[in-house]
Amino acid sequence: xxxxxxxxxxxxxxxxxxxxxxxxxxxxxxDIIELRKTTTTxxxxxxxxAFDLPLDPKQNIAGVALQAMLDHLQSSQGFEIVIEKMIKxxxxxxxxxxxxxxxxxxxxILLGSPFSxxxxxxxxMEGEVxxxxxxxxxxxxxxxYGGLVLIRDTATLDIVxxxxxxxxxxxxxxxxxxxxxxxxSILPKEIALKTAVTQWANVAGxxxxxxxxxxxxxxxxxxxxxxxxxRSKLIPGFEEVKLQSMAAGALGGGISGSGPSLFMxxxxxxxxxxxxxxxxxxxDDLAIESKAYVSGVSKNGVEIIS
Amino acid sequence: xxxxxxxxxxxxxxxxxxxxxxxxxxxxxxDIIELRKTTTTxxxxxxxxAFDLPLDPKQNIAGVALQAMLDHLQSSQGFEIVIEKMIKxxxxxxxxxxxxxxxxxxxxILLGSPFSxxxxxxxxMEGEVxxxxxxxxxxxxxxxYGGLVLIRDTATLDIVxxxxxxxxxxxxxxxxxxxxxxxxSILPKEIALKTAVTQWANVAGxxxxxxxxxxxxxxxxxxxxxxxxxRSKLIPGFEEVKLQSMAAGALGGGISGSGPSLFMxxxxxxxxxxxxxxxxxxxDDLAIESKAYVSGVSKNGVEIIS
Numbered sequence: 001x002x003x004x005x006x007x008x009x010x011x012x013x014x015x016x017x018x019x020x021x022x023x024x025x026x027x028x029x030x031d032i033i034e035l036r037k038t039t040t041t042x043x044x045x046x047x048x049x050a051f052d053l054p055l056d057p058k059q060n061i062a063g064v065a066l067q068a069m070l071d072h073l074q075s076s077q078g079f080e081i082v083i084e085k086m087i088k089x090x091x092x093x094x095x096x097x098x099x100x101x102x103x104x105x106x107x108x109i110l111l112g113s114p115f116s117x118x119x120x121x122x123x124x125m126e127g128e129v130x131x132x133x134x135x136x137x138x139x140x141x142x143x144x145y146g147g148l149v150l151i152r153d154t155a156t157l158d159i160v161x162x163x164x165x166x167x168x169x170x171x172x173x174x175x176x177x178x179x180x181x182x183x184x185s186i187l188p189k190e191i192a193l194k195t196a197v198t199q200w201a202n203v204a205g206x207x208x209x210x211x212x213x214x215x216x217x218x219x220x221x222x223x224x225x226x227x228x229x230x231r232s233k234l235i236p237g238f239e240e241v242k243l244q245s246m247a248a249g250a251l252g253g254g255i256s257g258s259g260p261s262l263f264m265x266x267x268x269x270x271x272x273x274x275x276x277x278x279x280x281x282x283x284d285d286l287a288i289e290s291k292a293y294v295s296g297v298s299k300n301g302v303e304i305i306s
Numbered sequence: 307x308x309x310x311x312x313x314x315x316x317x318x319x320x321x322x323x324x325x326x327x328x329x330x331x332x333x334x335x336x337d338i339i340e341l342r343k344t345t346t347t348x349x350x351x352x353x354x355x356a357f358d359l360p361l362d363p364k365q366n367i368a369g370v371a372l373q374a375m376l377d378h379l380q381s382s383q384g385f386e387i388v389i390e391k392m393i394k395x396x397x398x399x400x401x402x403x404x405x406x407x408x409x410x411x412x413x414x415i416l417l418g419s420p421f422s423x424x425x426x427x428x429x430x431m432e433g434e435v436x437x438x439x440x441x442x443x444x445x446x447x448x449x450x451y452g453g454l455v456l457i458r459d460t461a462t463l464d465i466v467x468x469x470x471x472x473x474x475x476x477x478x479x480x481x482x483x484x485x486x487x488x489x490x491s492i493l494p495k496e497i498a499l500k501t502a503v504t505q506w507a508n509v510a511g512x513x514x515x516x517x518x519x520x521x522x523x524x525x526x527x528x529x530x531x532x533x534x535x536x537r538s539k540l541i542p543g544f545e546e547v548k549l550q551s552m553a554a555g556a557l558g559g560g561i562s563g564s565g566p567s568l569f570m571x572x573x574x575x576x577x578x579x580x581x582x583x584x585x586x587x588x589x590d591d592l593a594i595e596s597k598a599y600v601s602g603v604s605k606n607g608v609e610i611i612s
Contacts, residue, residue: 150510151507160510191497196497196506200506201456204327207514208513220459221458
């Protein structure tokens with residue numbers, strides 16, 4: 001096999017109380033990456049999108065992730081990476097993870113699948129380091145495994161796949177900019193023990209709700225008393241989006257990743273469509289341009305298209 | 307029905323990372339409470355044990371819990387409570403909860419079952435307030451529901467029953483005294499966000515492990531980075547107990563409630579027996595007297611004996 005084209009799903013991380021530990025793979029939006037073996041020894045990158053991302057493989061997330069894999073293999077195989085990015089960088093829907101995960105899954109296929117999913121995450125994390133300065137897997141793990149995943153431990157990459165009942169996601173990306181590093185800097189370094197207990201009670205409720213297909217419990221547990229009180233201030237209309245979404249039948253939701261995108265979960269696609277419409281209307285009323293998605297859960301993560 | 311005798315299970319609260327939110331009902335040890343309607347209008351209490359607990363119903367946990375129910379009913383029915391306590395007060399195995407839960411379940415039976423389990427917890431919590439000064443349900447909920455339970459929210463008594471695969475518990479109660487109030491006072495009021503994330507990642511892992519019958523995941527998640535580092539210092543031999551228990555095949559464990567009892571979970575009874583023996587030996591070697599139990603999970607909580 002000389003070339004492969006893969007679909008690289010956007011991902012929702014945090015899921016309210018699941019700050020830094022839960023991630024969910026989305027059907028929409030997604031990137032497309034085509035990877036081709038070349039007869040040279042270098043990595044060449046083309047972008048079919050207009051996001052003006054760096055083409056130097058040392059400065060490009062996909063390039064860095066692929067190089068990490070090749071370094072491990074002590075391989076000098078050359079590659080051409082063609083990226084059609086549809087997940088806007090900085091949207092909070094795992095744009096950098098889609099690049100890093102997509103390219104390592106594609107390369108693994110072209111190289112005869114020498115690596116496990118867990119090993120692929122380790123390579124892709126090098127791309128995340130370039131993107132955000134820290135090793136984190138809460139977008140990469142769902143992107144590579146698909147579905148809902150728990151990252152129990154990042155150091156050992158202890159990834160737990162969690163079954164969910166049918167669930168649909170509304171995502172609205174208001175066109176405002178929030179740097180991940182800034183969204184992280186405004187979080188307190190310490191939190192009250194009482195607050196922490198509330199958060200992990202909700203984490204336990206949310207995980208139980210998913211695994212026991214208990215939508216009411218999912219709804220009651222979709223709370224974030226740690227990050228949301230700080231980060232929601234950066235997003236105009238946040239409270240109104242929540243209010244209108246719940247009124248339209250959403251189970252609950254909050255900030256996707258570190259924002260600015262907001263997400264809501266619903267039991268069925270019809271409700272999710274209604275919720276998305278309500279969410280978008282709030283931003284329209286504030287004269288903030290926004291992009292909206294209604295998505296199912298991507299069960300498989302990165303997938304071969306051709 | 308004029309009288310009823312119930313078996314009131316001891317309970318394990320916290321379960322390492324599940325600080326303040328998880329509780330498990332035990333087959334051993336347990337108390338026995340006999341409740342009899344009388345023709346008077348007062349509550350009389352007899353203890354068949356030698357723990358020298360107050361017999362004044364206003365000072366006795368069972369008396370206070372029963373009175374809370376009668377006040378709610380505006381009833382002046384008199385009762386005689388005969389308590390045979392086998393769970394030593396202050397052991398960290400839910401002694402006060404067994405008294406409070408047992409008496410309200412028994413009274414509910416004698417009064418024609420007007421109350422739900424959740425309502426019974428609310429009455430029994432008045433007994434816990436007398437015992438510890440705070441409303442908490444992490445021993446009461448498993449005592450009344452049986453099995454493993456999550457207290458997602460104490461204010462609304464949002465109780466979630468969690469299925470577990472077969473699990474056996476080793477408990478060793480070293481005869482040292484730790485006041486619950488002191489064990490609570492030595493905990494920090496604030497914790498690092500990073501520490502909190504580690505704890506709720508393990509909570510998510512532990513809940514997933516139980517619900518998905520994944521013993522390895524249960525074992526990897528049975529960690530407590532919040533309370534144990536502080537409270538374990540109050541228990542001589544703590545690290546050695548852990549070390550020997552793991553070597554003997556335990557999945558993991560820690561402090562039961564706020565101590566001083568220690569618990570370990572195992573996959574089968576034979577391992578739990580071996581683990582219990584190893585735990586007890588550590589205290590024997592330290593010349594600390596201890597009482598040991600090997601227990602299955604009480605599936606039903608408080609049960610009618612006759």
